Amino acid sequence: MDTPKEKMKMMTLDQMKDKHIGEVGTKERDKYEFDLKLEVLGEMIKSARKERQLTQEQLGELVGVQKSQISKLERNAKNVTIETILKVFRALKANIKFSVELKDEDFKVA
Amino acid sequence: MDTPKEKMKMMTLDQMKDKHIGEVGTKERDKYEFDLKLEVLGEMIKSARKERQLTQEQLGELVGVQKSQISKLERNAKNVTIETILKVFRALKANIKFSVELKDEDFKVA
DNA sequence: ACAAAAGTTTCCATATATAGAAACTTTGCA
């Protein structure tokens, strides 16, 4: 059904290790940047989890919660707290950055 | 990779603080990027508020909360939710972005 | 088609974030 070479995202753990170990010097591999909105945060978690080849249950184990929590987070069921975000991405061994840019427009106080 | 103009600043907190000491009139497009941590978020709010030349009370009015809430947020009294972050930065007319970078390292599933 | 794995939803309890009000402390400045 699927040819191994075509499905990079389905490679084995060993293949993944090889890939990553071989690129130790490389600074970044997969980087996503997006406007911070409630709706997209869950997508990011899911995306990163997939990249790590984990099921929700496995990620849950790493984070220390049930798979249902992961599902809820990925589906934006709640208004997540920073702590939760940090916990999840830490488990995924991800660096997360936040950038703030003050819009260059005249800003008046009422 | 040359950057034609420095549009993105990667600042430490100290640099950020220095920036605001003695330098009042400088607004216009300012962008800060930082590792997302609980401790730093409050500083960012404060920094952006100062940049906008607002008191906590004024920012509170814009956000729709009391000045004490702003103080709490700036002092990291709580584990903030995304919604709160969004509300505050929206009031400050700031664009906020979030980036996720999977660390390029051996990632093993137990 | 079927079974297993993966993901989702619901129900529920608990912890805690949000928030206002008011008292309190610190800062800046004349």
Added chain:
DNA sequence: TGCAAAGTTTCTATATATGGAAACTTTTGT
């Protein structure tokens, strides 16, 4: 100095995020 403005803390109530457990639905492989 002292006063006013700015910022902080405390007390309190309420809303809601976190999380587990289990039932449920969807996806996947054979």
